[in-house]
Amino acid sequence: MQPSPRHVRDCYTNEPLRRLKKSAAFFVALFVVSLWVPQPSAQSTLTLVKAGRLLDPRTGNMLSPAAVLIEGNKIKQVGSPTQVGVPAGARIIDLGAATLLPGLIDGHTHLLLDIVVPPRAESERHSNGEFSPGLLLSVAESPSKRVLMGAQLAREDLESGITTVRNLGHSGIDGDTELRDAIKAGRVTGPRILASGRKLIAQGSYFQNLNPALADAILHQEFLLVNGPDGARQAVRENIFQHVDVIKVTTGEDISVAELTAVVDEAHRQHIKVAVHAADTNSVQTAIDAGADSIEHGNQATDLQLQQMRNKGIFLDLTPTFYDGFFLKITEPSIVLPQAVHDAEVSAAERGKKRYDELVHRVLKSGVKFSAGSDMCWFYPGKTRGEASTATFVNLHRAGMSPLDVIRAVTTNAAEMLGWSDRIGAIEAGKFADLIAVGGDPIADVTELERVKFVMKDGQIVKNNIVPH
Ligand SMILES: [Zn+2]
Numbered sequence: 001m002q003p004s005p006r007h008v009r010d011c012y013t014n015e016p017l018r019r020l021k022k023s024a025a026f027f028v029a030l031f032v033v034s035l036w037v038p039q040p041s042a043q044s045t046l047t048l049v050k051a052g053r054l055l056d057p058r059t060g061n062m063l064s065p066a067a068v069l070i071e072g073n074k075i076k077q078v079g080s081p082t083q084v085g086v087p088a089g090a091r092i093i094d095l096g097a098a099t100l101l102p103g104l105i106d107g108h109t110h111l112l113l114d115i116v117v118p119p120r121a122e123s124e125r126h127s128n129g130e131f132s133p134g135l136l137l138s139v140a141e142s143p144s145k146r147v148l149m150g151a152q153l154a155r156e157d158l159e160s161g162i163t164t165v166r167n168l169g170h171s172g173i174d175g176d177t178e179l180r181d182a183i184k185a186g187r188v189t190g191p192r193i194l195a196s197g198r199k200l201i202a203q204g205s206y207f208q209n210l211n212p213a214l215a216d217a218i219l220h221q222e223f224l225l226v227n228g229p230d231g232a233r234q235a236v237r238e239n240i241f242q243h244v245d246v247i248k249v250t251t252g253e254d255i256s257v258a259e260l261t262a263v264v265d266e267a268h269r270q271h272i273k274v275a276v277h278a279a280d281t282n283s284v285q286t287a288i289d290a291g292a293d294s295i296e297h298g299n300q301a302t303d304l305q306l307q308q309m310r311n312k313g314i315f316l317d318l319t320p321t322f323y324d325g326f327f328l329k330i331t332e333p334s335i336v337l338p339q340a341v342h343d344a345e346v347s348a349a350e351r352g353k354k355r356y357d358e359l360v361h362r363v364l365k366s367g368v369k370f371s372a373g374s375d376m377c378w379f380y381p382g383k384t385r386g387e388a389s390t391a392t393f394v395n396l397h398r399a400g401m402s403p404l405d406v407i408r409a410v411t412t413n414a415a416e417m418l419g420w421s422d423r424i425g426a427i428e429a430g431k432f433a434d435l436i437a438v439g440g441d442p443i444a445d446v447t448e449l450e451r452v453k454f455v456m457k458d459g460q461i462v463k464n465n466i467v468p469h
Helices: 005-011 015-022 024-036 120-124 131-140 143-159 175-184 215-222 228-241 257-269 281-290 303-312 326-330 339-366 385-398 403-409 412-418 446-451
Strands: 046-051 053-055 066-071 074-079 091-094 099-102 104-109 162-167 192-195 199-201 223-225 246-250 273-278 294-297 315-318 370-372 435-438 452-457 460-464
Touching (some): 053 066, 104 412, 143 175, 143 452, 143 460, 162 385, 162 412, 215 223, 223 228, 228 257, 281 294, 281 303, 303 315, 303 339, 315 339, 370 412, 403 412, 403 446, 435 446
Parallel strands (some): 199 223, 199 246, 294 315
Antiparallel strands (some): 046 066, 066 074
């Protein structure tokens, strides 16, 4: 076992040294020693990544062959290998014939939630179907246990090429903001996180019929309750106290336009965007009228609403999580469904798939700005969190979106939705060195996104299955 830096420091606290520290000679000695420490030259932080191809999602152009020069944690130059050259002292990473892409951005995830789908009988006696029993267990667990699980899921996301996530709730009071800061400080490995802190909801959403003696404590752990416009502003301020990056609100027919407008106004006044969960037509209208920055899910948005969103510049964050019988894939096979129930689930999945295909078609036709999020909060047997999330993005192609648009949804478009176009979402000079590489051509086969072979975040290699290292 390596001694920790703290242990090494402790070894120096002996009596002669303590006496020396008190003397002026000590400070002179310290100054001289500091001059002797070799300083890294600027060139030693240069990295040259070479690959067969580089996709620019914004234009759709494929640069071939490609070179990306990285200095520290930022991209310095992008071009052909001849244009970029090989600066003296640069570390060279040759990815052969692989295709480089910007690091993926998951616009909607829940890193501190990993719900095991309960048996059907358990779901049916709760008011919120599959979600509520698992969520209740999470809330009842130790926040420390939850955040450590979140650290694992964050690492799994990064290893699959997701270099930035927007975490939209279900993290306890400060689980996602603390995880974000721990990753930033290098204490744990994970993607950049934009954290929403607690979800703003109306009482009665998600949980109902809880033990009255415990209800307030349970709700407070997971949510901020919106009760009138003044209460809505207060909820935003409570989240800002935890240094959130974004406000998340869940709107059903239980939140008024006045309340949601107050949320948006308060958040915007403090330069924070608002993501609104709205699935049905009425909720989508509330979110549009209140001036949300992004509408999450939006499954029942009408053509007229998509036009209104386009005109107001509101993003639709598509979450094709349940596409094509998702629950049938994640339910334990040991829980045998009666044939009639199984058949009903299969036909419901087929209807849901058809509706989603239509939504994607209407979204593309409308010209509304769109991005994508996995909305992953489910335990997926046999897949890491990153594998489950990237598989969700690919569902958009199966629903009729071109591979280039799918890639845009999780790179350039998502960066714009987050307000981070200046730092992520593209391989361009000045942006963070968040790069991934896949073995084949992702425009010919977008499922390549499920098989990311090389991941770099902040100029640091997270994974390289192309070149042994
Ligand atoms: Zn969600």
